């Protein structure tokens with residue numbers, strides 16, 4: 001702002017002030033801004049209801065009818081936000097309300113386009129502050145330069161025109177949160193888009209919040225069961241963990257997250273699905289699936305679709321995380337899925353380039369690492385003194401041709417506590433979920449596994465690694481000795497065991513039964529193509545004939561040697577039966 005501008009006070013009104021009024025305005029201005037401020041009047045027709053506006057530099061005293069009405073509206077909104085029974089309070093507010101002549105900082109739009117506006121004149125605007133445009137559109141300050149600020153727009157930029165006024169709000173971006181959001185589909189600003197009416201919020205949470213520090217955290221030691229055998233057995237996820245799901249397109253990434261969400265039915269865990277840059281039709285389908293499997297009632301879907309602006313896509317995961325934090329602060333467990341962060345990084349790149357930031361590797365801005373680290377750090381397991389709630393994050397990343405060493409994948413791999421790596425080749429060979437056992441890892445979840453699971457899993461990973469090695473060599477050998485052949489058949493059986501259709505989560509004891517039976521070579525003589533049918537029948541038998549075994553595993557959470565031999569016994573009897581029937 002130049003010195004000159006500060007030296008002129010301009011009064012905007014439809015009618016010229018008379019002599020007496022001019023003298024009073026001049027006195028007011030000089031009293032407040034110093035003796036050498038000039039005063040002049042300018043005619044304007046844009047105040048429909050009469051009144052005036054006084055502007056000194058970027059400060060504006062709005063005494064138009066619209067301006068005062070806006071003040072009253074804000075006063076009413078602030079009482080109705082925190083209270084249930086608002087009608088008497090609103091009446092009281094209106095009765096006791098007196099308009100105030102407060103200076104507001106007002107800027108002017110200099111350029112606008114592609115969801116980005118630059119605004120000049122807002123001297124004191126802070127990073128992340130929400131700005132209100134003339135027509136009510138909202139934006140957020142993302143870039144502060146010498147004479148102007150760069151701002152991302154959350155509403156249609158067609159409504160914002162060059163030269164129009166912008167007001168500061170002194171508030172940072174936030175979203176409404178609360179229990180009423182469960183079962184709903186909302187946009188990244190918390191506005192419902194499922195046509196089921198307004199949502200009454202319990203609170204308002206900032207979109208950007210610092211991650212809990214180490215004192216407020218406790219180690220990850222409670223399992224978050226996904227119901228997917230391969231994951232729960234070999235790459236267990238604990239509450240508060242961040243486990244990346246990574247793979248090429250169409251390899252079943254979303255399917256894993258969706259199954260994990262469905263498996264939280266009746267487990268006292270809230271699930272939030274954040275869709276970033278996806279087709280609206282796939283999200284509709286996902287929502288319907290959640291509803292079909294009774295999982296929507298404990299879920300929130302946050303949607304920033306491919307057709308939404310880059311700023312909206314950018315803010316979506318942070319907004320979803322704020323909604324999760326509300327529940328975590330109440331001591332509840334939350335599972336949040338970010339589907340997917342590659343598209344999120346692309347949206348951020350678009351935004352940054354439009355804001356004029358310098359591009360770096362792959363044209364991403366330099367702070368793209370911080371973009372995801374600050375998001376994923378907000379996943380945590382709180383210490384018991386702080387309620388003991390948790391946020392478990394399942395970020396999803398799409399790779400190109402299985403390249404995990406690309407920029408965004410390596411970044412996110414280094415931030416998370418492990419990754420589940422999905423492979424197209426496995427997927428198309430029918431191995432679904434297409435988890436690459438060699439490249440997947442879970443760095444903290446092992447502590448979260450129950451003793452029963454740990455014991456049942458035994459040497460599974462090692463056996464599979466041996467099988468993979470042998471499989472490569474066996475392709476060259478024409479005839480194999482008996483021991484090697486047996487090893488191969490055993491490995492093939494294990495791989496088949498890990499296949500699991502969608503929406504068929506296994507309970508904890510079912511997983512233990514399957515693992516114990518397979519590791520005891522019970523399926524050795526079963527044809528590999530029949531392993532899936534075998535497992536189905538086996539579980540059925542346990543359910544029907546000896547439900548007490550499952551009950552004991554669920555209750556004790558350990559696996560005694562005695563129980564283990566009983567499982568093997570029942571499984572062997574079933575295998576004999578199974579083979580006889582097939583002959």
Ligand code: ATP
Nearest residue numbers: 248249250251252253254255256432433500501502
């Ligand atoms: P995109 O890259 O498009 O997001 P994605 O990696 O998220 O794809 P999904 O949409 O989850 O993949 O799955 C792709 C297809 O594979 C879907 O039709 C899904 O039904 C099927 N699919 C996924 N997992 C399994 C499974 N375990 N068994 C059978 N089919 C599956």
Ligand code: MG
Nearest residue numbers: 253254255339
């Ligand atoms: Mg997907």
